[in-house]
Amino acid sequence: MLDITLTVDGVTRPLAVDPRTTLLDALRERLDVTAPKKGCDHGQCGACTVLVDGRRVLSCLTLAVQQDGAQVTTAAGLGEGDGLHPLAEAFLDHDALQCGYCTPGQLCSAVGMLDEAGRGHASHATADVAAVPTLTDEEIRERMSGNLCRCGAYANIVSAIREVAS
């Protein structure tokens, strides 16, 4: 077992982990942090997306020991205080969720995605990679495509993100 420290949604959580433990399992099975979900454990679904030091990361594809000292933000920690993050509010208004299992991952991914776009990162859908990207629906869809939603809430998720992005 190895001693590490994770800061999860602003709270410092020291723990000892098996070196094989993924960040996702450390959060869910050791720290009882339920916001990141396990949909596949193989980087195929995006349900486990969290922000690590502000960037979106699939927590099932990174080992907890690699994240020693990291600041981890889950969907539970996106808002200020008791308030919901504007994206979360938009998800409720647009009914961008059904079963809710992909939802925390969609939200973390959207927050990370908006930040990437703001910093000028191009995507497969960007026509001019030298220009600052405009978040068209096509851009949002492309950039969110790592987050599957089997309930099929995509059209509403895109409307919710578009509303907050603009």
Place this chain on the structure above:
Amino acid sequence: MTDQLTRRAAVGEDRRRADGRLKVLGQARYAFEQLPAGAAYLVPLLAPVARGRITAIDAAAALAVDGVLGVLTHENAPALPEHARPPLRILQSPDITHRGQFVGGVLADTPEAAARAAGLVRVEVDAAAHDTALAWDHPDAYVPDTVNPDYPAVTEDGDVDGALASAAHAVDVTYRTPMHHNHPMEPHTTVVTWSDAGVELHESTQHPHGVRATVAELFGLDPETVRVVAPYVGGGFGGKGQLHAHAVLACMAAQTVPGRPVKLALTRRQLVPNAGHRTPTIQRVRLGAEADGRLVAIEHDVAEHTSRITEFAEQTAVATRMMYAAGARRTRHRLVALDVPAPSWMRAPGETPGMYALESALDELACAAGIDPIELRVRNEPETDPSSGKPFSSRGLVACLREGAERFGWAGRDPEPGVRRDGRWLVGSGVAAATYPVYRQSATARVRAFGGGRFGVTIAAADIGTGAWTVLAQIAADALGVAVEDIELRIGDSALPPASVAGGSSGTTTWGTAIVTAAQKLLAEHDGDPPAGAEVTADAPPNPHADDVAMHAFGAHFAEVRVDSDTGEARVARMLGVFAAGRIVNPRTARSQFMGGMTMGLGMALHEATILDHRHGAIVTPDLAEYHVASHADVPALEVHWIDEEDPYVNPMGSKGIGEIGIVGAAAAIGNAVHHATGRRVRELPITPDKLLGLG
């Protein structure tokens, strides 16, 4: 007798999802999200061949791993009753009946130790010859007694062959749909604690009471000592409608460590062969019509698979019995029992593959007869239900087609296929109809007055993303004449009054009827003002109109498709659905239900296929990388509309089920649009680029 719900203050109101806040925060706890002290982790072992016998299991290396608590196999597993459903009778013998079947499990203190040890167990087998390939002329094909849930397998009405022979227009076409998997985002999971006091399961299920009954029966327990908790379920789409074998494995493991919670979450590779799927289908459709398009004969002949150890017969041709008028009609289902996992329910079993074929064939007939496909459907509207002769309680198909045509901009569409180009893209549009029956099951609700105009409503319903948490409170509020905020709803727990499965789009109908019945009784018993503590428990009565009218929801799908003439890639540019599904209880959550069905239909049309390598009897698409479900980039803006429909027959709310109709017909609309775009009729789903190469 339950009266119609006349107050409509809450029913029909556009409201946020009641469980939405918890879900956006990730604080709604799904089955696996229990972290009791001392939990142990279970990893299943899978059969390495499709058919054969285990000759030896060597668990020594696994047992030597630090933290391993035990290895379950057929050699040490508890006996299960002979009469139990065969797919649940795991670990009862060394026989293997499909590849990936559970043949054991490793229990350990940590997930890492369990996974490591599972990899060290050596299972030796004697493989036997297997057969996993469905074929139209398979020598073992047989006609089952009934198809799911209890329809006749064969119907025949009139002289089909004679009518086809003399028809002015005829089509005779065969469609194929592949095996499909439900793949809810939350995999099948169980956390079970076994103790002398009883058994508690946190199970990802659409039916807490069903799981309770099955576990009690399998292990010889008093159902009262089994509790199944499932307040939040991460999707199911039918795949969690019945208990599957993983929960049996978890219960077996939990018995070995009494008092210790055992946690099992299936990986996709473990889930795919063990939690149900939709059968592949081969469907021959023959249509004959007069010169004006009126149908004189319909034949729908279906071949599909089941597992050699259990029969599940998808009711693929059943919708064809009631959809259109025709003088003569024949439908038939044949099954081939193969060495495959047991098929089961997946969103609109029967209607989904069946209406894909029927609605595609209608389009082919429209092309052959030179009649607009909407007009063709309108001309074939039946006056009464062709399958029963009963009047329809309401039938909004024509209204949906007309309204959809208007909104989509169908008027003036050039029917000529393959002639619209936008650069290298070929563009086309298609239409198809949808239908789904109104089912009612049995359920019991309890309503209790808290005083001060507040009420508690309890029923063991399950919200799998459908909005039950939201809409049942709306229904209760109107039934009791109070605000939604005055209703304290509890669902998702077998400790509550029994409720039917969240399946067959019957949840709101069944549970809502039980709630309205209990509420009306409570009010009646107390002159409309029940004191605090007053309580009534009541069952949903059977529908008194069930013998008099045919009850179905209807819809129409419109799709615009663009096909890359270089690569053959088809993309949906636009999709619009109009539905006639009675009273809509909550427009916001209802829209999501329709949209979700349409999205799954898009995936069915273009992406989804579970592929078996018949040489090995192996599913070679066992995860979300190989089995492509529609992603953000695949799905355009979808438009969903409905027509106002008053139907006093279906239930006190006047609502029809909406969880499944959105997928029905959606793939046909897309396939028809692909044909309109390219001139190519692809009759085998999914419509992948390889099927559209060489368009030039």
